[in-house]
Amino acid sequence: MTTRIAFNDFTRYDHSADVTAIQRVLRSGWLILGNEVRQFEHEWADRCGVNHAVGVGNGLDAIEIGMRSLGIGAGDEVITTPMTAVATVLGIIRAGATPVMADIDPTTALLDPRSVLRCISTKTRAVLIVHLYGQIRSMETWQQLCSSYGLLLIEDCAQAHDATSHGQVAGTFGAFGAYSFYPTKNLGAAGDAGAIITNDLELSNRSRTLRNYGQVNRYEHPLTGLNSRLDEMQAAILRGRLPQLSTWTARRREIAEMYRDLLANPAITLMAPPASPTEHVHHLFVVLTEQRDELQLYLESRGIESLIHYPIPAHLQRSLKLLPCDPNGLTAAEAHAAKCLSLPCAPHLSDSDVATVVDAVNSFGR
Numbered sequence: 001m002t003t004r005i006a007f008n009d010f011t012r013y014d015h016s017a018d019v020t021a022i023q024r025v026l027r028s029g030w031l032i033l034g035n036e037v038r039q040f041e042h043e044w045a046d047r048c049g050v051n052h053a054v055g056v057g058n059g060l061d062a063i064e065i066g067m068r069s070l071g072i073g074a075g076d077e078v079i080t081t082p083m084t085a086v087a088t089v090l091g092i093i094r095a096g097a098t099p100v101m102a103d104i105d106p107t108t109a110l111l112d113p114r115s116v117l118r119c120i121s122t123k124t125r126a127v128l129i130v131h132l133y134g135q136i137r138s139m140e141t142w143q144q145l146c147s148s149y150g151l152l153l154i155e156d157c158a159q160a161h162d163a164t165s166h167g168q169v170a171g172t173f174g175a176f177g178a179y180s181f182y183p184t185k186n187l188g189a190a191g192d193a194g195a196i197i198t199n200d201l202e203l204s205n206r207s208r209t210l211r212n213y214g215q216v217n218r219y220e221h222p223l224t225g226l227n228s229r230l231d232e233m234q235a236a237i238l239r240g241r242l243p244q245l246s247t248w249t250a251r252r253r254e255i256a257e258m259y260r261d262l263l264a265n266p267a268i269t270l271m272a273p274p275a276s277p278t279e280h281v282h283h284l285f286v287v288l289t290e291q292r293d294e295l296q297l298y299l300e301s302r303g304i305e306s307l308i309h310y311p312i313p314a315h316l317q318r319s320l321k322l323l324p325c326d327p328n329g330l331t332a333a334e335a336h337a338a339k340c341l342s343l344p345c346a347p348h349l350s351d352s353d354v355a356t357v358v359d360a361v362n363s364f365g366r
Contacts, residue, residue, distance in 0.1 A: 005344055005353050007305040008184050012348040017240035018190060025232045033212065036235040043242060044195055048169045048177070052204035054196040055230030056211050059158045059180025062194040063091025063128070065228060066176040069196075069206040070152060072097050076125040077324070078154075081111045082313035083333045084130045088156050089314045089323075091178070092128065100124070101315045101325040106332045107272040109133065109286070109340070113141055115326045126152035131160035131170050133309075134186065134252075134283035135274055139165050139173045146174070154178070157197075159283035161186040162249045165276070171197045181238055186252070186283050187245050189234040251347040252282040255354055259285055259343065262358045267291055267365050269339075284309055285345035287361070292341050295364050302360045307342045 025036060037055045045053035056062050072078065073096035080088055082101045092099040103115035111129050127146055146153040153174030157163075160170040161179065171177015181193035196207050206223075209216055214225025260270060269288040274280035286309070289295055299306050313333045314320050343357055 004303045005305060005349070005356060007307050007342070007344050008346050009348050010183065018237050021236035021240040022233060025236045028232070031232050033229055034232050036232040036239065037230050040230070040235040040239050040242075041195070043239060044179075045197060047242065047245075048171060048197045050169075050172055050197045051199045052197065052201065054198075054204055054207040054211065055235060056194045056196060056207075057228035057230065058087075058192040059156075059178055059182065059194040060087035060091050060094075061211070061226070061228040062178035062180070062196045063088065063154075063156065064094040065207050065210045065226075066154065066178055066196045066198075066203070067092065067095035067097065067126070068210055069203045070126075070175055072125050072152070075123065077121060077123040078126045078128050079116050079119045079124060080128040080156075081130050081132070081333070082315040082325075082330055083109050083310065083336060084132060084156065084314065085158070085310065086314055086317060086320075087158075087180075088128065088130055089320060097125065098123075099314075099320075099323050101323055101330060101333075103326050103328070103330045104333045104336060106336060108135065108137060109271065109336050110135065110137060112332070113138075113145055115328070115330075116145065118326050118328060119324075120149055120151075124149070124151060126154050126175075128154045128156060129174075130156040130158075131163060133271070133286055134159045134161075134163055134281040136160055136163045136165050136170045136279050137275065139168070143173060158182075158185065160281060161283075162245055163281045164278045172199070175200065176203060181234070186248060186281055187238065187241060189241075190237050191234055193230050193234040193238065194228075195230065248347040249281050251349075252345055253277060253280070255345050255349055256280070256282040256285050258351070258354050259345075259358065262355075263287070263361055265362050265364060265366075267295075268361060282345050284342045286340050286342050288336070288339040289341060290339060291365070292339055295361070296341060298364050299357075299360055302356070304357055304360055305344065308340060309342050310340075311337055313337045
């Protein structure tokens, strides 16, 4: 019987640290906004090299709360990419602003600055870049573009934990970075969790108020907030897993390097390699092929699970079809969405697992 290679397999991880963390929280008797959250915020801020981290309920809330803390809302436009999880776009909408869809660079699937320039209007307040698949690139370009037009730079770092460019961590190049710790992320909790990182004290204080009903003192609510509190249990679990992040990141990079060295099928195209190994943490390893459905079925027949991130770009979602877009269209995003396929790249994979995936991809169609 063929051994199945799962895309993510949480049963293959050591959960002893999780059990210890859960027991510690239960014994403390404090379950919401306590010491575990404060300690994780401190540890994550230190890891990212910033002054402040604010734990919130999830990555979507991190985007909304961060934007609201900056005063972004009704009448404002925020330019972003359609090639992302829909939460990126929903965060803009929930803040009260209007998302404007710009196209991507087909070699990286990241937001294309040339398309962004075509989308800038008098209503534009910010550019929200997404570090898709775990890669950060050309950050100087984004900083210069936003500075030239008086725009705020915001980073969706949901897939880029530990990615750095010239020693600077994802999420530290603009006004704030929004992180998700959904279980499948490079640093994942055992449920939903998220955080905002920033060097802006006022933004961090306002975010802390907004996440907790807009409350500053008990039963005193100067802001209209929401309930988006990173709970003690998830914070404790994240604290226990954080020391393993470097090891997990290194393994993802090893797997990606093996794929780049060994994949050789003319029906498959690889994404552009990072300029520096530190700029990519390979949350996903994505290949492009015109025969995506056939390849996915073939891999499944060989016991290999693959996934598609993301088959329907945001501007083609039925709920988002009326959003403004680049006047030249979003052809690169649409083409990418039709051809992208994510291969297993999680730290639990053995070298033998990787060799099996390589052999299957290389034998496809031959």
